[in-house]
Amino acid sequence: MIMIRNLLKTLIGSVTPFQVLLACVLGSLLGFLPIAEGGTIAALVMLLLLLVLDANLFLAGIVAAGMKLVSIVAAPLAFELGRLFIDGPTRPIAAALVNGPVTAWLGFDSYLAVGGLILGLVTGVVLGLVVSKTVLKLRRLLGGLEEGSDAFRALMQRRSIRWAAWVLFGGVPKGGFASSATRRGIPFRITGVVVSGLLLAAVLSGVWMLSGDVARGLLAREMTRLNGSTVDIDDLDIHWFGGRAELTGLQISDAGDLDRNLFEATRLAADLDVESLLRRRFAIDDVIVSGARLETDRRRPALRDVTSDVAPSEDERSPGEIDGLPLPEGNLEDHLRTAREWKSRLERIRDVLQKVADRTPPPAPPGTGSPASGRDTLEAWLREQVDLHGYAGVRATHLIEDAPTVLVRRILASDIRGRDDDAPTHDILVTSISTEPRLIESPPTLEIRSSDESLSAGVELGGISSVGGQNRFEIELRDLPAGRIVEQLVDSANPPFSGGSIDASMIGIFTLRPTISLAGPLEVVLRNCTIRIANESAMIEELPVRFDVGGRLDDPAVALDEPAFAAALEKAGATALAARARNEAQSQVDRGLQNLENKTGIEIPEDVRKGIGEVIGGGLDGLFGGNRDKE
Structure with missing residues (x-):
């Protein structure tokens, strides 16, 4: 009843056509804005305009509620309108708004928010014109009856009718219905200006005082999404005037074991660049981490974040080559009994890199012609982003x-x-981490060093930086007890080596698209080890072994460089082992050719057999846990 009364009061009472038009436009804009994603600040601006401008609040509320329902159905259309504005002929305007002071906060990088503003403005103007004209016609009709009909005037003078009019639409307007049709008003509210000023001051003061809590919640949610499970932050204190922030009680849980933390730190201190905030830029110069620990127990189990699941790659097969480097055949199961555990660890690394790739737009700028096919087109990237984050989560x-x-x-x-x-203990150094690495000359890097120099590793994402290049990695292990490797081999009961220590290093490259794949040699040096091949064994002080590694990061292929291994055995003085190695390789060739003859019925000439044996001559397929009887 109250809603009907307010609606009739709007149509018949003292509300001016200008107030009706403003209410429809602002209400429609509010209804189409995705408030939770990209349109929060813009929605607050619309609310302030509703208070300041002389718009009818009741009508604006009805329009906003109705358009919010319409916006759910119209999301695909709003998204396409946003694409037209952002990636079409008006792209320079969109770029200026996205990068401008203050306007950078209004969500003009959100396809859905921009499309919602366009759709809301058009719908609001059309609806406002229709409703305001309807109001004018109704009021003129009532005004005409009031002036030209004595019976109507007499009827409106009755107490019962005037009481009913008050109940239904707030009473007869002062001066009659005719005066309401021509009524004009000032375009803003004095009280609205005062209330908006007080509200804005309260909001800014609240943001200033509660910025740490707000930032803590936002940071924890974003880190949880990236990590795949709970990230806890006890407190975040921001000193705006000093350009300093301090975070305490950071816990990053292990998505594979929710009762443990991958990493925790008691305190993080950072220097902030406050001047860049007007352009919605958050620049952090230096972060110092104190009291860090790895693999600690959690007081309460973490929760897995289902929204962080990465989209499956379009092609899960390993590429044939990476930057011209051919990849080996084989898999981890041929060599390691613990292959499943290693794959699980590699999958975690792959997921992190996949999220980096998912949030990195294609290199070809919109409007310049997209590449012929594949994921590196704007169209394909946008479709993928919609699948991952929904229309509201896609940003330009x-x-x-x-x-x-x-x-x-x-x-x-x-x-x-x-x-x-x-x-x-370990030291970790991370540099140039950003949301848009293409704008930074120095590529993102990660370095890890152990205090006893037994481990050093580094990763450089040159492929996504402004200068371009390759994504590189390197890792080096020193003085690793051989027993830790032997116990993980497939044939750990009769291992190809025992005793001594191992040094290992690998320098390679990796790609982020179309699949996260790597390629590079794994250089292993066995020191003071006993080497066994068939019935032969020898004690060797130093023996270099090279493996070729390549393929998908979570399922790489590993192959022994057999000729180099045989040559290394001879150089190390193990001539008998080298001869045995070549004989073992030749016997495998003979078995393979014999199986081929049995299956095809075709006899292979002896000279062909000999030629194949010489080509493969140094083969040691099956050593270090590989399959010994491949057919």
């Missing part, structure tokens, strides 16, 4: 210029301890 990050939205120039974590307090 390719419009961001000059500086990335978030940039962390340096993170240093020293003396990181694990579960064993007596074990060596």
Whole structure:
């Protein structure tokens, strides 16, 4: 009843056509804006305009509620309109808004928000014109009856009728219905200006005082999404005038074991670049991590974040080559009994890199012609983003210029301890981490060093930086006890080597698209080990072994460089082992050819047999846990 009364009061009472038009436009804009994603600040601006401008609040509320329902159905249309504005002829305007002071906060990088503004404006103007004209016609009709009909005037003078009019639409307007048709008003509310000023001051004060809590919640949610399970932050204190932020009680849970933390730190301190905030840029110069530990127990189990699941790759097969490097055949199961555990670890790394690739737009700028096919087209990337994050979660990050939205120039974590307090500590250095690495000349890097120099590793994402290049990685292990490797081999009961220690290093490259794949040699040096091949064995002080590794990161192929291994055996003085190795390889060739003859019925000439044996001559297929009887 109250809603009907207010509606009739709007149509018949003292509300001016201008108020009706403003109410429809602002209400429609509010209804079509995705408030939760990209349109939060813009929606607050619309609310302030509703208070300041002389718009009818009741009508604006009805229109906003109705258009919010329509916006759910019209999301695909709004998204396409946003694409037209952002990636079409008006792209320079969109880029200026995305990178401009203050306007950068209004969500013009959100396809759905921009499309919602366009759709809301058009719908609001059309609806406002229709409703305002309807109101004018109704009021003129009533005004005409009031002026030209004595019976109507007499009827409206009755107490019962005037009481009913008050109940239904707030009473007869002062001056009669004729005066309401020509009524005009000032375009803004004095009280609205005062209330908006007080509200804005309260909001800014609240944001200032509660910025730490708000930022803590946003940071924890985003890190949880990236990690795949709960990330806890006890407190985040931001000192705006000092350009300093301090975070305490960071816990990053293990998505594979929800009762443990992958990483935790008691305190993180960072220097902030406050001047860039007007352009919605968050630049952090230096982050120092204190009290860091790895693999600690959680007080309460973490929760897995289902929204962080990465989209499956369009092609799960390993590529044939990476940057011209042919990839080996084989798999981890041929060599390692613990292959499943290693694959699980590699899958975690793959998921992190996959999220980096998913949030990196294609290199070809919109409007310049897309590549012929594949994932590196804007169209394919947008479809993938919609599948991953929905229409509201897709951002036009390719419009961001000059500086990335978030940039962390340096993170240093020293003396990181694990579960064993007596074990060596580790130092981690991360540089140039940003949301838009294409805008930064120095590529993102990660370095890890152990205090006893037994481990050093590094990753460089040159392929996504502004200067371009390859994505590279390197890892080096020193003085690793051979027993730790032997116990993981497929044939651990009769291992090809025992005793001594192992040094290992690998320098290679990897790709992010179309699949996350790697390629590179694994150089292993066995020191003071006993080497066994068939019935022969020898003690060798130093023996280099090379493996070719390549393929999908979560399922790489591993192959022994057999000729180089045989040559290394001879050089190490194990001539008998080298001869035995070649005989073993030749016997495998003979078995394979014999199987081929049995299956095909075709006899292979002896000279062909000999030629194949010479080509494969140094083969040691099956050593270090590989299959010995491949057919």
